[in-house]
Amino acid sequence: MSDAILLGAVAYDAKVVPIWEGIREHFQSEGVPMDFVLFSNYERQLELLLRGHIDIAWNTPLAHVRCKAATEGQSLSLGMRDSDRDFHAKIIVRKDAGITALAGLAGKRLAVGSRDSTQARILPLHFLREAGIDLRAVALVPFDTDVGKHGDTGTSELHVLDALRSGAVHAGAVGDLIWVLEQAAGRINPSELEVLWTTPGFDHCMFDALPTLAPDKVAAFQRALFAMRWENPTHRRLLELEGLKQWMPPREEGYASLVAALTAPDLL
């Protein structure tokens, strides 16, 4: 047991159990002993990673950036989903709100997601400020649901869209993934809502490890992870559940905006 890789993940949904049971089985078949621990929030997971209780944490961008900061940039980034690359946030407006440019948000009600949601709160507000919008002039309507899950559940984004549909707000911030998935499922009325603005891109989740993790464990983890194939029906079920088609190597540049946002003065 002791040489098994111990991985932490946050149980943001019931499907997290079958995902990691399945991935553990795949790792086993690759000759890589691995087990997992589920946390109820990313703060606890990061704390126990930093204390060395787990080897690897499957982290949100917020937890990833905090992990980097806590290790003075020394933590290891091991891999990400293809779908974690080039996220954007969207400012959606009601067509009847008469907002045609970002400046038009002044004096309007803008719905935002949970305070720890990168895509529905932290980065859209950061990018709006960078674009010269004075947020003190905008009436922010926050939906703080599932705090600790860093926006993974998507519920706060769905609340933002509901508030837009009901007319409770004039505008709202959501991630482009939810925006496209809701459209693809036919749940957006295009005569009611439209995109006002798209933020610059940023990256999402990352597998993080301490720099002290043994190099053979790092190599074994990456080998088994990148051996998962969409064409393999067993792998495909897991990849579909986890929302990707291919695991990708890590990259850091996609987190620069989040680092900047977190070092800026308090957003709300």
Add this chain to the structure above:
Amino acid sequence: MTLSAVAVDAGELPLGGGLLTLLRPALLRVAPGGLVAVLSRDRAARDDLQRWCQVEHHGFLGSEVVDDRGTQRHLIERGRLGVPRPEREAGLPLALQEDGHLLAATVLDQAPFPEHADPHTGFAPRGAQVEPGGPPYPVSLLDRAHVAPPDVARLYDQAVAAQWDASRDIAWSRITRLPDALEWSVGQLMTFLAENELSALYVPSKFIPRLHPHFAEVGMFLATQVADEARHIDVFLKRARVAGGSLGVSSVTTSHSLLSLLQIEDFTEAEFMLSVLGEGTFIDLLRFVERHAPDEPTFELVRRARADEARHVHFGLSHVRHALAHDAGLYGRLEQSVRRRAATMSAVGGVPTPIQDALVVLAAGGDAPDRISRGHEAFRELLHEMHDNRMHRLEHAGFSAEQARTLSELHTPNFM
């Protein structure tokens, strides 16, 4: 048909407001790596398409403005990671019958059974473009040779056309109570018939969920058989009680015999035992009851049941003949199975005596001593007739005369 490039004009439709409705089917028409050009005047389309392509793992190759009205052409490459679906079927119109009817047999001709079926296609109908990667279904009947005789769809068509109604189609009002001995005889025989019909309902039913759905016509035929047996149970029990009669004895011999049918787990073996040997012999029994029926409605309901049974026997014969032609070892397995059943049955005696007595009284037309001996004569003839007909059926199913004799003589004294 798979194309290398397709163009879609989406006008001003936004992604979730119609653009995807045009784009998704277009992507299915090109092979992985093939191109779809989307013309769009929706200004959000570019970003939304780019993100959607990433989620669905298609390639977003770029956009360009193509006119002065702001129309953009977005170029999308169908994802190479997406597993290609099988080709679509050719799509020929189905030939109608002269009377305008459209038969299941015609559909089967155009979309024939596969030789082997793959459990991963699940409930997808034969001919559907099944996306690979689905879970395997718990179906075990996967081989055409052991599952699906070529005339099964024709038998299904006949069965559907021949359905009748056990409450409406029999002149129940014309049945009156018979003299005691005959009334007892009819009640006893109807009890025995219904008991056998119940086994004929249970046995095919359990194989339906084991059939691969690509052999749906077999399941459809068995469903008609199950519906037939339900009607037979219904009609025989009604006949027993309609004029104040009551049910007769259920014997241990019958119970042993029918349990041994129910316990067969091989489809071909079950078809052979139930439909070729059992229902085949049952037809002779029904013909006997029909010949000696005490009244016209009883004659009619037994005649109708026998016509249904003829289809069940026909399917059993087709099934076994088809399987024997493809499986040289099958005869040996079937003979073994018949021997096993005969061995377990040898301890339980001959035709259950209540049935024997009831058949004699029925044929005698009552219990007057001078008639009973004629009834006995008729019963002995019935046993000979059953043996002869079994041999004919077995030869028809593809067995040699020698094999047919062996199997027929081993057959259960319970008839079914």
